[in-house]
Amino acid sequence: MxxxxxxxxxxxxxxxxxxxxxxxxxxxxxxxxxxxxxxxxxxxxxxxxxxxxxxxxxxxxxxxxxxxxxxxxxxxxxxxxxxxxxxxxxxxxxxxxxxxxxxxxxxxxxxxxxxxxxxxxxxxxxxxxxxxxxxxxxxxxxxxxxxxxxxxxxxxxISDDYVDAIASQIQTNQIANSNIRVGLDPIYGVSEKSLRKLFKMASCEVLVINEIHDTLFGGKIPTPTLANLEQLKEFVCKNSLDIGIATDGDADRIGVIDDKGNMLHPNEILMLIYYYLLEYRKETGPIVRNISTTHILDKIAHDFEQEVYEVPVGFKNISQKMVEVDALIGGESSGGLTIRGHINGKDGIYAAMVLVEMIAVTGKSISTLYREVVDRYGSTKIIEKEYRFSFEQKRLFLEKTKQNMISLQGFETIILHDGIKLIDKNNWILVRLSGTEPLLRIVAEIPEKGDIDEKLIVLLDQLDLREGEGNEINS
Structure with missing residues (x-):
């Protein structure tokens, strides 16, 4: 089938x-x-x-x-x-x-x-x-x-035309005067040639790992999660690099290691780029995020008097909404994003160049810029779990448990347009089916010093799942 x-x-x-x-x-x-x-x-x-x-x-x-x-x-x-x-x-x-x-x-x-x-x-x-x-x-x-x-x-x-189009939207001259050193991990995927050309055009020094053609991706899943980026993390620290950049198998998602060897969650990358575009580039425009992406983006948008639009998972939904509302940026918590004026879809290569430009234009390190965002808007914890089912088992499971979720006490808003999302003033929990793999995913966002564990345990119990049974997702 x-x-x-x-x-x-x-x-x-x-x-x-x-x-x-x-x-x-x-x-x-x-x-x-x-x-x-x-x-x-x-x-x-x-x-x-x-x-x-x-x-x-x-x-x-x-x-x-x-x-x-x-x-x-x-x-x-x-x-x-x-x-x-x-x-x-x-x-x-x-x-x-x-x-x-x-x-x-x-x-x-x-x-x-x-x-x-x-x-x-x-x-x-x-x-x-x-x-x-x-x-x-x-x-x-x-x-x-x-x-x-x-x-x-x-x-x-069309490779040269594509690279030139990205370069035309990036301040390559300013990057060239900044002596930026970049670590690149394409995770055996397809981003390396395009990024090498772009870094060369911007006079960046680039050190590359895991660039060979390996259909097994070095035994990894080709996505820039924390578990997959330990090597890049060590590489950045060992070589005193300004930033480490990783892309997934087809280069439409991005992962980032900052100058101190810390991995930025995809939510944090989105926060950083949106803030940079508004605060330093002085651009304006709404943001489109999917239902499982951090609400800190809402705080940033509202601070600059911009609108926020939430859509179901699937980047096609983000792209369509961006066109509809002329959004400045659209992104998702899995590492995909795009910016107005580029393609109508996610692009890890373009996002990488925006991050490098950010260092050059601000004169600040990625870690310093991220701290600037956190000091202004706060930080949260993202809890992510996944449970494996067959596609048919997943659908039956979710239908049977809708009422159990809705009856969970202490939440002010219930959203049912893509899975089930429960929201209160400071927390939210989302349960949805993956559209690409046989997985049930649970995502929750809580304040950095907050505690939603009790509610999450109650939810897992109502769904007949047990704490510890699901696989933690180290994004």
Whole structure:
């Protein structure tokens, strides 16, 4: 069964991620292109995962056989670069073969529509329905010559244009005069080449670890969590670097180690960048955050007389709302963010350059800037747990426990549009199903010196979960 979630189609290689299913999805796309009279040009790119390039060529085969032109990026490519290409080339459809930050045994497909935006649920539901009805296109899996020799297939490279577009929005001259030293950990993913070019343009010294092509990601899950960034933390301290930057597998999420070797939670990165844009760049505009992201952003926004918009999880929801309200920045607690004027989707490479610019423009270290934010707006603790279920078990579980959550005492507001979120003056708890993995996630935010543990224990008991059973998420 082909199933699209909040981050596209993702599945275990050899289980649901197969040539059969990939060609069925491609046939679904052909049907939509023909029925909707979309432009018959599609940009296709891929990451460094096992079978990514092959799957990209399988999609190309189905499209070119239908006389649809394919612009094929013939090297592992950051997902944001593909989105940039769709937007700047004024194309109606882009395809990225990636499972983003999922474990190495996964692969998947992300789809982008006109303007380089993530395909919305209506579109992916339609692809899913058509794909599950489609018949496999049969051809030799390794017959790549017939694919690349098609008159409808051509190689395409937009890497320099993408890098130049980012550089044009960053104060590279000011960075160049600041002697900034950067540590980079792409976690065996695809950000390294683009960031090396950008750091060179800004005359930064960059030291890189974990840059080789390894489809197993060094035995790690390719996401910049605390557990995965211990090596970068030591690297920053050992080499007295100004900042350590990490990106996930397809480079749309970012992780940060400050100059003192402390990891900034994605919430803290968002706080820091939004504050910098308002206080130092003197920009204005609302912020869009998802339902599981820190409410300290609300304090920052209100301090500068800006609005805050909360949306369900899924960056497509953030992108759509940003366009609607002309937001300055949008972001999520999992490390994705974008800023007005760049692409309509998250970009870890662009975010990295904004952070480096921040050091140069303010003349302050990341640790000093973060302390400035905390002194002004306070700090909180984020508690994150996850419980593994099958997809069907998760849905049944959540439906059965809605009433238990609603009956939990001491909360002023209940939000049900993406999972269940309980809010009071100083705390909130969210229980929701992951849209990309078979997980139930619980997230809570409390004051740094506050205590929500008792309420959380009661909640876990009502959900028939036990404290300690869930996996702590060290973000």
């Amino acid at each position: 082909i199933k699209f979630g909040t981050g596209g189609f993702r599945a275990i290689i050899g289980d649901e991620f197969t040539k059969n299913n990939i060609t069925k999805i491609a046939n679904g796309l052909v049907k939509i292109i023909q029925e909707d009279d979309l432009k018959k040009d599609v940009i296709i790119g891929y990451d460094r995962r096992f079978l990514s390039k092959e799957a990209a060529l399988w999609v190309s085969k189905v499209l070119t056989d239908a006389k649809i032109k394919v612009k094929f990026i013939n090297k592992s490519t950051p997902t944001p670069m593909i989105m940039y290409g769709v937007a700047t080339e004024n194309i109606d459809l882009g395809v990225a073969i990636t499972a983003s930050h999922n474990p190495a045994l996964y692969n998947g497909i992300k789809l982008f529509k006109t303007g380089g935006v993530d395909a919305d649920v209506k579109f992916t539901d339609r692809v899913e329905k058509l794909a599950n009805k489609a018949i496999e296109t049969k051809f030799d899996a390794d017959d790549f010559h017939s694919i690349v020799s098609s008159e409808y297939f051509k190689y395409y490279d």
